[in-house]
Amino acid sequence: MVIFxxxxxxxxxxxxxxxxxxxxxxxxxxxxYIRSRALEDADLPPDGDATPSTDPQxxxxxxxxxxx
Amino acid sequence: xxxxxxxxxxxxxxxxxxLPAQAHxxxxxxxxxxxxxxxxxxxxxxxxxxxxxEPAFSRxxxxxxxxxxxxxxxxxxxxxSILAVRLPPDLPDGTYLVDLRLAFASDGHVIxxxxxxxxxxxxxxxxxxxxxxxxxxxxxxxxxMLVGLMLSFGAAVVYNGVLLPAWGSASxxxxxxxxxxxxxxxxxxxxxxxxxLAAQILALLQQTSAFFGADFGVVLSDRLWEVVxxxxxxxxxxxxxxxxxxxxxxxxxxxxxNRADQPGWVRAAWSASVPGLALGLAASSMISHAPGSRxxxxxxxxxxWAHVTAAGFWAGxxxxxxxxxxxxxxPLTGEPRRMALLAALRRYSPYAxxxxxxxxxxxxxxAALWVRPAELTTTPYGLALLVKVAMVGALLFVGAxxxxxxxxxxxxxxxxxxxxxxxxxxxxxxxxxLAVLVLxxxxxxTATPVPVPPDALTTAPPLAQLAEVEGYTVGITxxxxxxxxxxxDLSVERGGESVEAAVMMQFxxxxxxxxxxxxxxxxxxxxxxxxxxxxxxxxxxxxLSADITPADGAPPFRAAFALDVxxxxxxxxxxxxxxxxxAALVVATLGVGYAASRxxxxxxxxxxxTPQAAFVLGLAVVAQTSQDYSATVASxxxxxxxxxxxxxxxxxxxxxxTETCGWLSELPGWSDLQTRLPRTRDxxxxxxxxxxxxxxxxxxxxxxxxxxxxxxxxxxVLNTP
Numbered sequence: 111m112v113i114f115x116x117x118x119x120x121x122x123x124x125x126x127x128x129x130x131x132x133x134x135x136x137x138x139x140x141x142x143y144i145r146s147r148a149l150e151d152a153d154l155p156p157d158g159d160a161t162p163s164t165d166p167q168x169x170x171x172x173x174x175x176x177x178x
Numbered sequence: 179x180x181x182x183x184x185x186x187x188x189x190x191x192x193x194x195x196x197l198p199a200q201a202h203x204x205x206x207x208x209x210x211x212x213x214x215x216x217x218x219x220x221x222x223x224x225x226x227x228x229x230x231x232e233p234a235f236s237r238x239x240x241x242x243x244x245x246x247x248x249x250x251x252x253x254x255x256x257x258x259s260i261l262a263v264r265l266p267p268d269l270p271d272g273t274y275l276v277d278l279r280l281a282f283a284s285d286g287h288v289i290x291x292x293x294x295x296x297x298x299x300x301x302x303x304x305x306x307x308x309x310x311x312x313x314x315x316x317x318x319x320x321x322x323m324l325v326g327l328m329l330s331f332g333a334a335v336v337y338n339g340v341l342l343p344a345w346g347s348a349s350x351x352x353x354x355x356x357x358x359x360x361x362x363x364x365x366x367x368x369x370x371x372x373x374x375l376a377a378q379i380l381a382l383l384q385q386t387s388a389f390f391g392a393d394f395g396v397v398l399s400d401r402l403w404e405v406v407x408x409x410x411x412x413x414x415x416x417x418x419x420x421x422x423x424x425x426x427x428x429x430x431x432x433x434x435x436n437r438a439d440q441p442g443w444v445r446a447a448w449s450a451s452v453p454g455l456a457l458g459l460a461a462s463s464m465i466s467h468a469p470g471s472r473x474x475x476x477x478x479x480x481x482x483w484a485h486v487t488a489a490g491f492w493a494g495x496x497x498x499x500x501x502x503x504x505x506x507x508x509p510l511t512g513e514p515r516r517m518a519l520l521a522a523l524r525r526y527s528p529y530a531x532x533x534x535x536x537x538x539x540x541x542x543x544x545a546a547l548w549v550r551p552a553e554l555t556t557t558p559y560g561l562a563l564l565v566k567v568a569m570v571g572a573l574l575f576v577g578a579x580x581x582x583x584x585x586x587x588x589x590x591x592x593x594x595x596x597x598x599x600x601x602x603x604x605x606x607x608x609x610x611x612l613a614v615l616v617l618x619x620x621x622x623x624t625a626t627p628v629p630v631p632p633d634a635l636t637t638a639p640p641l642a643q644l645a646e647v648e649g650y651t652v653g654i655t656x657x658x659x660x661x662x663x664x665x666x667d668l669s670v671e672r673g674g675e676s677v678e679a680a681v682m683m684q685f686x687x688x689x690x691x692x693x694x695x696x697x698x699x700x701x702x703x704x705x706x707x708x709x710x711x712x713x714x715x716x717x718x719x720x721x722l723s724a725d726i727t728p729a730d731g732a733p734p735f736r737a738a739f740a741l742d743v744x745x746x747x748x749x750x751x752x753x754x755x756x757x758x759x760x761a762a763l764v765v766a767t768l769g770v771g772y773a774a775s776r777x778x779x780x781x782x783x784x785x786x787x788t789p790q791a792a793f794v795l796g797l798a799v800v801a802q803t804s805q806d807y808s809a810t811v812a813s814x815x816x817x818x819x820x821x822x823x824x825x826x827x828x829x830x831x832x833x834x835x836t837e838t839c840g841w842l843s844e845l846p847g848w849s850d851l852q853t854r855l856p857r858t859r860d861x862x863x864x865x866x867x868x869x870x871x872x873x874x875x876x877x878x879x880x881x882x883x884x885x886x887x888x889x890x891x892x893x894x895v896l897n898t899p
Contacts, residue, residue, distance in 0.1 A: 113198040127210065127476075128464065130505065132457060134424070134485070135456065135457035135460070136453075136454075138453035139425065139451075139453050139454045139608075140450070142446075142449040142450045142452065143429070143446045143449060143450035145449070146444075146445050146446040146450070147442055147443070147446045153711075174343070174344060174345070174517040174521060175344060175345060175517050175520075176347050177345050177347075177355070177356050177506060177509070177518060178347070178349075178356050178509070
């Protein structure tokens with residue numbers, strides 16, 4: 111068994127699992143970055159779409175509210 | 179400014195109080211037992227701990243009656259939870275002090291312990307004590323580390339999961355939110371990253387100082403920190419966290435530098451920072467106490483990460499919302515202000531309830547690692563835990579009430595309750611007050627000592643047997659005599675006199691036809707031989723064959739022992755989950771499953787599997803894995819050897835081997851058999867005697883016991899030069 115890190119406290123494969131998890135999270139970072147760049151502002155409403163509801167009891171009232 | 183400072187101070191305090199309870203590993207078995215008075219000099223002193231140690235920074239030394247160090251050693255990489263040292267032979271009567279310096283690999287805590295034993299009669303000052311070598315600096319950096327990570331993580335998840343969906347607008351190119359909101363969030367993010375970086379530097383200095391017992395000046399001037407950074411588990415996790423910080427910080431610096439030309443990078447940096455900071459929190463769990471758990475360490479580690487991540491969302495998210503809201507809502511008044519607030523809270527509330535549920539379930543699991551149900555009402559730690567659980571229950575109730583009231587369809591049902599209590603303006607501060615109480619309870623829990631497990635330092639008499647063979651008396655003692663690491667002491671006498679000899683020893687497990695490697699015992703003194711290993715891997719019947727070659731030229735002989743290895747003699751390095759832990763694990767798993775259900779469903783749809791196909795596939799994978807594991811680890815022999823390989827059995831078999839079987843070393847199959855003997859099981863040897871083997875003829879006319887005698891003799895003859 112190749113020891114990648116200093117030594118394991120969790121068993122023979124802990125080094126491998128730890129590195130796999132770290133790589134997976136870095137992969138998720140890259141994916142989140144690329145996906146966000148690809149979306150740009152397509153998922154955000156343009157000006158004027160998010161308007162305040164006049165009836166807070168309305169179940170169809172928008173969940174969005176444009177601040178400015 | 180003063181209000182801001184007060185707010186930040188309160189926020190840091192609150193998050194710091196969510197620190198999980200820390201506890202050290204502990205001694206669970208000592209041979210010789212602490213304070214024991216022994217009749218004869220022991221061959222070794224060995225100590226089992228509940229967690230792995232950092233080998234390079236953990237030491238054992240034994241001081242004799244005069245205070246002189248007579249033996250010392252470091253931990254072994256192969257058995258990192260054990261400190262053992264071989265003692266000089268024939269120790270004079272007196273009391274011996276054992277100094278243990280322990281650096282636990284899981285959390286890097288360093289402890290000094292003293293144990294003692296006496297030979298002959300107790301004399302001089304013995305004593306047992308524990309000195310905690312961790313210093314307050316460790317508390318500071320651990321608190322700062324979590325505070326920093328939770329601030330940044332809370333800001334990132336609130337941006338991505340709450341503020342952007344609630345208030346996002348394409349008119350704000352850089353980040354989708356008004357600049358004043360983005361500025362506040364950025365301040366929080368950079369504050370968190372800055373605190374984490376400072377904590378990182380302090381952590382490396384403090385941990386190096388603790389490992390080497392040196393002050394910060396020496397740590398810096400001799401570059402000792404570089405040794406810890408590259409050669410310990412703590413150092414590797416430290417490196418990982420620095421990479422995470424560099425990656426997240428780099429993304430934000432790039433986004434800020436290109437804000438005008440590439441405003442889309444801002445939102446991308448905030449998106450990518452969520453998994454990055456979650457990994458940073460996971461790195462904190464890796465050097466917490468969770469990996470040192472004796473029950474399901476991987477599960478404990480995962481749930482510790484889930485705990486800090488959920489707490490990061492809850493506490494860090496609350497801080498982010500409280501920090502952003504005043505500025506975000508400042509231009510609004512009346513109904514628009516209320517609607518903007520509701521839009522954000524409707525997003526945050528369900529996540530907060532889920533996070534609280536996860537914090538609760540994982541907290542119960544983690545707490546149950548260190549406290550038993552019976553100790554809940556009888557120990558300070560248990561009482562603190564109960565109080566905290568009660569407060570969390572109340573907090574969950576109020577939070578759930580708010581969550582339900584945010585739904586307009588349920589508003590009417592709950593508006594009566596909230597109206598009776600004074601509306602959201604009153605109940606929201608109530609929730610905040612309960613949250614403060616919970617966090618204070620967490621701080622109390624952190625400061626309360628963890629009760630020592632009842633199985634710690636239990637002792638059981640070692641396994642010991644005597645055998646009379648050819649006029650010799652052979653004794654074997656296995657300490658502690660349970661599955662796991664054992665020390666084996668073998669004595670050889672003839673007529674009351676110690677016998678100088680060479681001794682080879684081999685363990686076998688007859689019901690599974692498995693055998694360990696043959697090992698040579700170390701000579702301690704004339705007639706006293708010793709070794710220590712992990713050969714006894716499970717409870718049950720084990721055979722020990724000791725092949726003894728006297729130095730005076732007398733014929734070699736075999737002493738065989740049947741040892742009943744009992745689980746209760748084992749040093750319990752692992753323990754099963756309690757029902758409470760199992761229940762908490764189920765709840766936490768359901769929570770994680772719920773959180774992961776959307777991406778899981780998407781993957782499931784993408785694979786295009788039917789439910790039946792997915793079920794059958796899962797069942798097949800589980801069945802095959804289980805079958806492979808059983809076949810690999812514990813396959814039973816076709817026929818089991820019922821004859822202990824004693825000298826008598828070996829002598830009978832050797833005679834049959836040549837006279838009845840006609841197996842001679844000159845025959846062609848003999849050397850082949852000798853070569854493959856170490857990997858040949860008894861049932862295969864049995865088959866060879868019945869059917870013949872590569873030029874060795876079948877042994878005709880033998881009954882079963884005789885055939886097994888031949889098998890035993892084969893191992894003896896082929897192993898004896």
